[in-house]
Amino acid sequence: MTALQLPDIAPSGHIVVGVDTHKHIHVAAVVDTTAGLRSTLSVTADRDGFEKLLAWARSFGRILAFGVEGTGSYGAALTSFIRRHDTLVIEVSRPNRRLRRLNGKSDTLDAENAARAVLSRTATAIPKVTDGTAEMVRQLKVAYDTAVKARTAAMVTLKAMLVHAPDDVRASAEAKTPLALAHKFSRLRPSLLENTTDSIKHTLRSLSRRWISLDEEAGALNKMIYDLVQEAVPQLVESYGISTHTAAEILIVVGDNPERIKSEAALAKLAGISPIPASSGMTSGRYRINRGGHRQLNAAIYRAAIVRMRGHEPTKVYVARRTAEGKTKRDIVRCLKRYIIREVYRLLRYGPKVAEYAT
Template sequence: MRRFSPVSFAISRRLNAPDSYRPRNRRNSSQRCGSKTILAALHRPRTRRQQTPGPHPPPHQLWCTLIRTRWCTSTCTPTEGTGSYGATLTSFLRRSGHKVVEAGRPDRRLRRMNGKSDTLDAENAARAVLAGFATATPKSADGGAEMIRQLKVAHDQAVEQRTGAMVTMKAMLVHAPDALRRETAGKTQISLARHLAALRPQRLEAPEDALRHALRTLAKRWQYLDAEAKELTQMIAELVGRTAPQLLEPFGIGVDTAAEILVVVGDNPERIRSEAALAKLAGIAPVPTGSGMTSGRHRINHGGHRQLNAAIYRTVIVRMRFHQPTIAYVARRTSGGKTKREIIRCLKRYVIREVYHLIRPAPRTLAAAS
């Protein structure tokens, strides 16, 4: 039977927040630790502890010390925000041998009825784990998948800003002089950026001069972001090939799709216990829509991880166009009365089943993790 502390710990957004977000009034030990959740989640002592000079331990070390000294050596700790402000605490607890469970946000109806505070959040997190509602294991974030996630954050931002720079350049060319518009007509994005970056405006006396300066600056920015995105793409491809080369073998799954799969699954794929759980996580599990005479029908799930869902959708579209077994399957299901949306839903489920068996850890790895 699992053991829990008297009042389980639920991390708030302020536990590992930067110093600028922490309270400035440092009169007690909880504020010196940078969190008021420690005393809210634990039983507040009857007497105020005496302040001792010298540095104070971080809040996650204080929490583990209290677990060992007050309650038991093995606990299950429900934690909120394991992927953001609670990542440091989650990593420390896992290294210390404690089981960490993602508590999630409390129910909105209960929050509206009972209010919100650190004490109530801690109690709701403990009740969710004890009732069996919170069972998700957080990502370990200590391997290649975490490295891919960090690179993808920078890559996606570079691509987004590169697209914005090109849109701005083309919008400003509408007001450019006729000679410049004729020179840039029909050019590709790379040639357009190269041509505008080569502009050499000498003066700054008329609106046309300012326009040339602005176009030259935007073109140089686009070139820099394009080189940065290509460099990050190569690094992501190298990490994907090193972490899970088997994901690149199926038809229609490229580096981008494989990277998105690894980001969602994490460095501990054993936390996803079945292919149905992975389908639910990706928003591919069908949702029943039966009512009255429409019993047995399902619709596409609009929840889950939308980036992974979009990546699996692109894989399905590629297979529907170029993969001969998939083309035959689409023809057979179409003759059976299925619509295109329903066929795509079925194909996405097949792809996620194939992906699950590819990322499933080896039996030796699974036994070591358990």
Template sequence: MTDLTSTRSGDVVVGVDTHKHIHVAAVMDTIGGILATLTIPTDTGGFRQLLAWAEGFGRILAFGIEGTGSYGATLTSFLRRHDIKVVEAGRPDRRLRRANGKSDTLDAENAARAVLAGFATAIPKTADGTVEMIRQLKVVHDSAVLSRSSAMIMMKAMLVHSSDEMRRETNKMSRPKLARHLAGLRPRSLETPDDALRHSVRTLARRWLTLDTEAKELEALIEDAVRRTAPQLLEQFGIGVDTAAEILIVAGDNPERIRSEAAFAKLAGIAPVPTGSGMTSGRHRINHGGHRQLNAAIYRTVIVRMRFHEPTIAYVARRTAEGRSKRDIIRCLKRYVIREVYHLVKANPTTGEIGS
């Protein structure tokens, strides 16, 4: 009897389960199934070992890597420099995990099977250009804005317990003026709760001023990078720097990886999901997946256009007269905007030529 396990095609795919300090890989022949597994450290030496090990089993069709944008980013970059195809394997299905258990080896094997079966097809972002710079700056900027808001909320909450005189002085002050005023308080010896409160609000005020300066500096850097990368986005009504940055971050430095308008809409969670079954065919529901920050940015653009953009205002009036609800109209407008920006992110910023 022929041993099926010895049957080999010579073409292999590799699945990788990524972690902070180690990666676990499984190599799979297109006919012979899983051949072997390997654990490597997450450094250049480990990546070289992995590539040489995989090449020893035959011609590599592709690597399926889980977490190409996080723990698998450096491995993805290494493989691309060696002209190896990489796809995002994604997380294994939860039902499979419940039924078959979970381990690093099983996750690596599932990643290889997903690539071979054609379930894993997403091309990861290259993360090697200006858009990656924008993403890194925006992560820190958003953190500074969140911490700044937290400091102001805490400051105002503590002022509720301050003296009548301090409350009168700070009443109706703008946030910058309030922060500057409290930051200039003179310290006192800690003898009463009021002394502790003065120290506390002064510290929070100085923290707010520091974070405010930090956020504004980062905003300027982000705006400069966005204008250099995609000025055509900022020319559109209702699309500001923050929205343009979110669009670029999702598209990545290689927007050609997004094959169609529909794919970009799905990536943003704007494409409807079919829910028909039996006698209810043709029904759809809202897509709750996708990139939620981009979805929110497109929503803000739609709201601005509904209030100030004359063609959009006329469209809303016409659709309202047809019996459409405001919610449905917003969905239609979000789909229109994502279709518009899909072509803009693929445009050449120098020539203005729109990509296909």
């Protein structure tokens, strides 16, 4: 008795291309909507490779979409290239660990899984545009954050080294701001390197000059970020409690195509602010805190909520009312974060003419 075999199915001519991206090569798989996997290809991660990939994919029929892993990292250049050729790109997450343990892992399998995720509508996210103002802000903010971190480290080290300085040097540093300390010690003129007094003065001068250099660098970068944010989303900065860097975090996450985020609930989930259902068995209506989402954006919205709780009169009234109802401060902050993200979504989609959230 022979086993039954499924008959061959003719290709429909409508395909989805899945791409597993890497630093130097990309691996692609073409999946037909009816005939399944048609072929795979490896290309170099440069313009020549992208053109070869697109021509190869078109030879199998009409491309419905590309499913690309790592659209914000190794797949960013490919995503921009495909978009410029008027083809839909869907962002695909890595397969979960359970599936990888069951089915194994290889670049071709990952590429095929990416295409099937798009076909099954498991993956539906539209990736951010990475060649506009939002990407410019992201790049500058990376440089700014690292400069600020290094500046802080320089000042912490300087103050630690002051412990070993002579008494007169330590006394002259008391009650001075970091800026005043740095300028004071940057003007030190130590003599020859003959003892520890000379070496500590050299050390303090070096650390002070480093701090001043990093402070000037951070200031210049901050000005660039401010100008870009004011040009792109001035309505966010005008909102109470949302600073330039909070608006920058929002812009970085949303990107230059905010229409890809379909609702304020989707933005809340993206920021890790929306609660997650946690019902099971005999329990229902239970939720837990969302520990996922973009944590930098979550922290930025938290800071905005704290600022409003301290100085925004409508928010103060809201906090007093919720406190009288028995809510804890932590619960109130969570509610405020949800209100703020809703306001942010409306400002991004509809402009500054939106109602105050604390009513």
